[in-house]
Amino acid sequence: MEGETKGKKELQSVIEAINSSDDLESRISLISQIGDTYLIDPSDLAHLIDCLITCWEDSTCFGIFQCMLNKTILDVAAKYLELDMSNCLSQFLILATKASMWGRKHLQDSQDENISNLFSQLLLGTLNFGTTTITSLARSSILGDKVLMLIVESFIFELLNLTKDLIFELKSHLIASELLKASQVVLDAAVKLCRAYSQNSKWDSLVMNSSNNDGSSVNGDVHFASHIVSITGCIIESLYELGIFAAAGGGNLVAVLNVSWKGIVSLLHLGKGLGKGLLSEKVNVGDIILTLVSLATESLKCAGEAWSSTIKEALASSEAKRTFLPIKFYLINAVRISLDYPCKAVNLYREISQCVLLISSLGSFLSKETHLRAASEVLVEFLEPTSFHLLCALLNSADLNFESRFLILEWLFTNEMDSSSKDLMKDVNYSTQLSSFDGISCLNCNSMPKNRVLLLGRVLLFMNLLKSSADLKDEMVLAISKKLDYLLDTLVHGDVYSTTLGQQIPVLSPGSVPGVTWEPLFSCIVQSLKTFMVVASSNELAWFEVETFLFQNIIHSHFLCVEIVTELWSFVMRHAEKEMINHILESLCLLFKTIASLEPALTPHSSLRKIARSICNLLTWSPIMVVDHVYTSILSDELMIVALLMEGFPFGSLSDDVKKVVVQKIVAACYDFIGSNYKELVLYGSSGSCTNDLIGLPVQAISSALRTCNMKSSVIIDEKLGSQVLKFTLTLVHGYKNARDGVKECYAMLLGAALLIISTTEHLYASDKMAELILEFQTLFAIGPSDADTALCRFKPSFASFLASLGHMEIPDGEGSVLCPAVCTLYHVLLRERHWAFIHLAIGAFGSFAACTTCTQLWRFVPDDAALSFDTSSGKEANEDRFMSELKAFLDKSIALKDAYLGEEQLSHLVKEGLVLNELCKLPNAVADDSATEVGETVDDGCVKKKKRKLDGVCEGIEMLQSGLKAMSNALAEADADELKEAFSPYMSSLKDVISHLVSLSG
Known part of the structure; x- marks a missing residue:
């Protein structure tokens, strides 16, 4: 002490x-x-x-x-x-x-x-x-x-x-x-x-x-x-x-980065339990989320710009991972905070959506460049899932009302475009412009909804929403089902169309084993829609929207959309319950009959053909009783039967009894037509009430049955009917030579159907009438093209099939033979065609003929001025020796195109084709417009010249409008009155758009 x-x-x-x-x-x-x-x-x-x-x-x-x-x-x-x-x-x-x-x-x-x-x-x-x-x-x-x-x-x-x-x-x-x-x-x-x-x-x-x-x-x-x-x-x-x-x-400062942001997330999560929002009043949570999103966005832009402008060699995946890891870190922390504070995050939905879209767009850009494909794979593996979780944190939050969440979908997936995007849409070099990242990186939140640069990113994002719909609440599934039309409206744009058909994208492998595989974008889109359909099937309101979407778009004006909808219908038929299948088929057949009475047209892209095609696809997956029921319910309507046969009706799925009835009916109808006064039918139609493409339905029925339904010619064409068909064809050739313009189209259409019957019936080439028919065609084509012969393009595709099957015929090869020179003349006509579609047909026909014929001097069948013998640079100089080298190059390219990954040349062609199809979709009569033809219904140079002459007056008027617009623009540019310029500006812009549209319509 x-x-x-x-x-x-x-x-x-x-x-x-x-x-x-x-x-x-x-x-x-x-x-x-x-x-x-x-x-x-x-x-x-x-x-x-x-x-x-x-x-x-x-x-x-x-x-x-x-x-x-x-x-x-x-x-x-x-x-x-x-x-x-x-x-x-x-x-x-x-x-x-x-x-x-x-x-x-x-x-x-x-x-x-x-x-x-x-x-x-x-x-x-x-x-x-x-x-x-x-x-x-x-x-x-x-x-x-x-x-x-x-x-x-x-x-x-x-x-x-x-x-x-x-x-x-x-x-x-x-x-x-x-x-x-x-x-x-x-x-x-x-x-x-x-x-x-x-x-x-x-x-x-x-x-x-x-x-x-x-x-x-x-x-x-x-x-x-x-x-x-x-x-x-x-x-x-x-x-x-x-x-x-x-x-x-x-x-x-990686360690400081981890400690700081992880600490913020942890404290905000703890603060969530601090009732009454005390911490959120003290701390600006919105600024924190915005900063994280902005850090990710800016890092993405820097990476994209650097890779698009400087990197020319293959980028290693390790380098891409080093770049993307910090971005993933920012996004993960943004996701965690947004899950705890959705009411703060929803105020930043534009910035968040911009970041998510930027990732999708960057992924599309990287996957197009072969040397950046590794970076594309890393992006899909590292960033895409996390960014999607960030968006879903808002879309799936129980703390947000439905209106706020639906507003995000509306802002992300809108069909509006600004004027600059509309001008860009007309540029066929649009995909080339996107080879640099500038178009994507310069966007801000205000320009995003209406700008077309991010369309591909929107498609990929929408696809991910569809794939992940099982994790969304029912009300959001319903909201997405109402936006399905957005996807089809986007796919018809030229660059999106080309990318959909020609591009592969990296996709995360399903299952527990991680990895990335490359799949065609088209397949991924269809698969995501199927996944969504399965999810929507358990939601009555959502399924009603899906079913309405499928019915409304079954006659879409763009073939790609029709392909998608048809595949979705087939998916339903394969997996739906019996009651749903019966309901769908009954509804389609009712629609089929209605269209047949209102729009009786058999052109390739008519509504009747589209519905017929969908029904045929659905019947492919239906039991025999259902197929029998559908066919017998329309057995009395010849037009509907022909439409089904043209679209590949599953003839093999019919029961034996119904098959016999079908064969007997179409054969009897053909006998009646050929034996009747068909010339009068051609000239006047059926009492003047039928359109040209409805003439000779019995002949078209047999032609379609042999060509698309895999029906054997021996079952339908016996010796007697075959002889009648040959005589009928000879009569048509005679009639065609002297027919007036309006009737030539009907003759050409019937000739095409008859030639297809002959080309698929091998034993007819042994008939004595065949030589006479060949000589008649020689006479017909020897006249040379003229304005009156523009209808020839109607049956030239069938004519190519007819020539291809001449290999089954014994053709005398001696000097005194008149048949061999006639065949040479006909092949000369075909091989001189300049149109790419006819070039394909001509090469195919000549290849088949060369493989089967007994002729030993095949070089005589190739003209000196064949399309493939022209110098591609000048387009004028023809060289006989060039034909074989060009033929080899053509065949090599055809083989190479079997690879799903397309090059820049092929993508460029698809972009141009997409722009044309997009314009056709806007025409008021595009559904039944005959200008949107198949390969078999293209026009030759004569047709084009004739149409141009008919439009001379229209073109002259358009030129005057253009001159007037230019004069007004110059006058306003020189004027000093700003108020006057401002008043005229919107009208000038509208007038410019109208004139541009008129120019595109006039060709």
């Missing part, structure tokens, strides 16, 4: 000596003596720390002894941090606060190189002292002590400010790796402090019990809640600043 009293007296005398000494060296020695000699009793600890606080030198250090004094004070105080601090916690906090403030102030002043090392040690000691103090603070209870809570807030604020300043001054020689590590420990300890508070407190009770009805405080709970909110908010703000700084550090 006496020893303890003596020790206290000695300690007290040392403290008094410290306080009375003005010499820094003496103070340092005395303070060091305390730390080395005396065992401090907890009851005396507060007195000692008060002494150390008093001795702390607040002025900035311009001498080594001042630095040494403060360092000694911290070293001594640090030795007692593990003691019971319950009676002196405030003193330790005050000392740590003073040390942090002094360190910040000292950092801002110039440093003497002689003391820089000592100062670094002092800063390291301050950080360690602060970390240990925070740890001790987390174990203590300060509930109800208002003064202590204010001291804690001040301590946290100053320590974090010092930590920030240290990290911001990383370029200074003062900062070593130990200081950086210590700074990270401070940040981590601050986050753990908030976590400890949350685990030891009940937030809801704190908020609910914070006040009486009169607003007076019940206890210290409200102050404690406010205290925690203040500390948490302060820490979040500091971490936020550090997170931004570390993101701009060029990748050298």
